[in-house]
Amino acid sequence: MTYMDAVRTLATDPGLQALAADPPPVVPKPSPALPAAVNTQVQTVLNWTAGFGLAAAVIGGLTGWLLVAVGHNTERAQLAARGKQSVLWSLCGAGGIGLTSSMVLAVYNMSI
Secondary structure, three states, X not given: OOHHHHHHHHHHOHHHHHHHHOOOOOOOOOOOOOOHHHHHHHHHHHHHHHXXXXXXXXXXXXXXXXXXXXXXXXXXXHHHHHXXXXXXXXXXXXXXXXXXXXXXXXXXXXXX
């Protein structure tokens, strides 16, 4: 029996043709989605976490500006320099928190 004979035999087998014509739905095809109650809870936790992080960044920035003002008025250069660094890092932190929280929410919403 040659290769072509084997292929022709398989192609003309009525059992294989019946399987190929209409496969039975053995495995269900569910749509991947979380229940609405879980979805809202997760989004609430993510929103609160981002909110607290941004509030901490704002408080850090205000504290930094306070250090800058006190350092300049009392002629303490180190205190003013630390205040400027605090303001810069608060801005970086706020940007990072905003970017990360929006990326996490976007990825989470894509997977639903």
